[in-house]
Amino acid sequence: MHLPRFLLLVPLCACLLPAMAQEQAAAPGDAVHQEMQQIVDVQGTRDPDLRPYRTMLKGLDAYADHQRLAPGAPLRFMLIPATPKARLDGVTLHLSADNLSIPVPLAADGGFTLTRDKTAFDANADLVSNKKRDTLRWRADIHTPGLPQNVRRLGDLRLECEIRWAVEQDDLPFVRRNLFRLAGGPCHSSLIHVPYPVFRKLLAVQARSGERTLDIRITEDRQRYVPPLHDASWDDNTLLTLTYADDGNMAQAAPAAPMKAALRQ
Structure with a gap:
């Protein structure tokens, strides 16, 4: 049974009002902090929040x-600072359980990969770092090879969204999670906007x-943009060119537009 669009929109918007209010009140430097799920560590002890x-x-x-969304792109994750002042210097990452610690190699840019490890699975290990709570976030990092650093492929972004939704959906409150599902999921619904953070202000x-x-809408703090993930008229090979405020390549920025709804933590 399919609910009429307006009947679905009312509870969905009501559910998301607190998240939208948080975004409006957020300081520009907190964009990445709000956008990514935390990975934390308690110095070798297990924590249910990990x-x-x-x-x-x-x-x-x-x-x-x-994978059809980005057939040429490998699966990679990124560990990123939660705030502009945080750094990745000295960060280590490992799978931790009782009497188990498996190092996860971390690249200089914060990139890492995960493989299927039966020992870690059976031990119900946690992915942890050696840094304090709230200092780090993770995200999927899907990049089709051969593109400039300021160009993103829409299929890559769609695949990142699918990965994030798969990992995070069960952590959402019951009502919000099921409203997202009724709407078709955050990666497929025009009712839900998924912002993508950047580390430099966008022009x-x-x-x-x-x-x-x-012209893709960007948030008021100009540190996130909202690609048309749901719009099938834009195929997976659509390229998004990001122009930054300090590039000086454009005379005028596209106006920042408010988001109707957002997938947020």
């Missing part, structure tokens, strides 16, 4: 299920597919 390895494996499953973001172009 991200379980079994949960992260749902991201690997989502990558396999939706503009433009999507191009053939001769078609589209």
